[in-house]
Amino acid sequence: MRAPILTTALAAAMFAVLLTAGNAGAAEPAQFAVNCGAPQIELGGEPGDNNPAVAVSISYRAKDHDKWRIVRTLRNGTVVSRAEQYAIVDLSDDHMTKWLGSLYDNRSLMTVGEIRIEGDQIVYREQLFARATNNVLIMDSRAVCTQLPRPAPATPMAKAPPTSRFFDRPYKMVQPRVMTWPPPLLPAPAPKGDPLPRKRDSIPIYLTNAGAAARIDVIIGGQPLRMLLDTGATHCQIPRTVAEQIVRDGNGAWQPAKYFRLADGSFRSSPMILIREVRIGNHMVRDVETSIVDSDMALMAFPVLNGIAPFTIDTRLGELIFHPEN
Numbered sequence: 001m002r003a004p005i006l007t008t009a010l011a012a013a014m015f016a017v018l019l020t021a022g023n024a025g026a027a028e029p030a031q032f033a034v035n036c037g038a039p040q041i042e043l044g045g046e047p048g049d050n051n052p053a054v055a056v057s058i059s060y061r062a063k064d065h066d067k068w069r070i071v072r073t074l075r076n077g078t079v080v081s082r083a084e085q086y087a088i089v090d091l092s093d094d095h096m097t098k099w100l101g102s103l104y105d106n107r108s109l110m111t112v113g114e115i116r117i118e119g120d121q122i123v124y125r126e127q128l129f130a131r132a133t134n135n136v137l138i139m140d141s142r143a144v145c146t147q148l149p150r151p152a153p154a155t156p157m158a159k160a161p162p163t164s165r166f167f168d169r170p171y172k173m174v175q176p177r178v179m180t181w182p183p184p185l186l187p188a189p190a191p192k193g194d195p196l197p198r199k200r201d202s203i204p205i206y207l208t209n210a211g212a213a214a215r216i217d218v219i220i221g222g223q224p225l226r227m228l229l230d231t232g233a234t235h236c237q238i239p240r241t242v243a244e245q246i247v248r249d250g251n252g253a254w255q256p257a258k259y260f261r262l263a264d265g266s267f268r269s270s271p272m273i274l275i276r277e278v279r280i281g282n283h284m285v286r287d288v289e290t291s292i293v294d295s296d297m298a299l300m301a302f303p304v305l306n307g308i309a310p311f312t313i314d315t316r317l318g319e320l321i322f323h324p325e326n
Contacts, residue, residue: 032059036057038143039124039126043140051078053073066083082101086102089101089279089282091279098113099114107131109129110128112126122146127141200319201281203280205229205313205315208228220246227299229302233301235258235272236289237299237301247273252273253273255272255289274288275288288304309323
């Protein structure tokens with residue numbers, strides 16, 4: 001029986017961490033913090049590892065830009081932040097509390113982390129996939145967690161702080177490279193002066209065929225997949241094995257077959273699937289109709305990408321850049 005997934009709404013209810021905003025009756029997005037024991041390796045791992053993780057601390061705050069803070073403490077006392085190792089993308093919604101990240105040192109490796117409820121336990125799972133071998137699962141770990149208490153409200157100051165040239169200066173809180181636990185759940189005060197420039201909305205591309213084609217990484221129906229950009233395709237295309245897994249997980253439904261006209265003028269009938277969600281970077285596209293093939297070829301259709309926003313491809317930077325109109 002598949003373990004129920006801890007949704008963002010369920011997490012908020014379970015941990016009682018919804019905070020009341022400044023306006024009466026208004027609630028901020030969900031947040032929670034847990035401490036976990038040593039991860040138990042259920043698949044893969046490094047034989048003879050003499051410095052494994054002995055504890056994991058996790059916090060999630062939906063309204064923050066960097067929503068996830070995952071800190072691993074190793075046996076020798078070293079503290080390692082997942083944010084320094086992975087390009088983390090939040091995948092949480094009403095159905096799951098999950099992140100996805102590609103390893104900075106090796107972009108062909110991708111980890112999916114998830115908080116869920118298994119029986120009466122809070123569990124944190126991490127799974128490592130190898131993109132170069134069709135996203136084969138090469139490591140699976142599980143850690144049992146306990147809830148951290150809700151932070152106490154700040155005590156109001158009895159009097160205003162002294163005024164001086166020092167206190168009048170604008171300041172900016174800097175995030176240390178080595179994180180401490182528990183991490184702060186309140187955002188740093190906004191610095192004075194001009195606002196920071198908006199971060200570029202982009203995803204990495206992977207050139208192939210001597211630079212004549214490009215692939216991108218997506219989460220399609222909950223399945224990580226590297227897909228070839230096809231500006232001439234009207235529908236996405238995925239392997240049958242991936243489509244069957246999507247349907248088994250309840251993230252898609254079979255559709256009647258359709259006929260497609262090929263480049264040589266002939267027609268081909270293809271089975272179809274309606275996929276509930278496709279995630280591309282920080283964007284989500286719903287109800288994507290996709291054709292199915294018996295090969296390993298996965299295609300991302302131009303209309304799906306262009307439906308997010310106009311985009312350009314920068315082969316020098318290795319990025320596909322979205323350009324929202326507002």
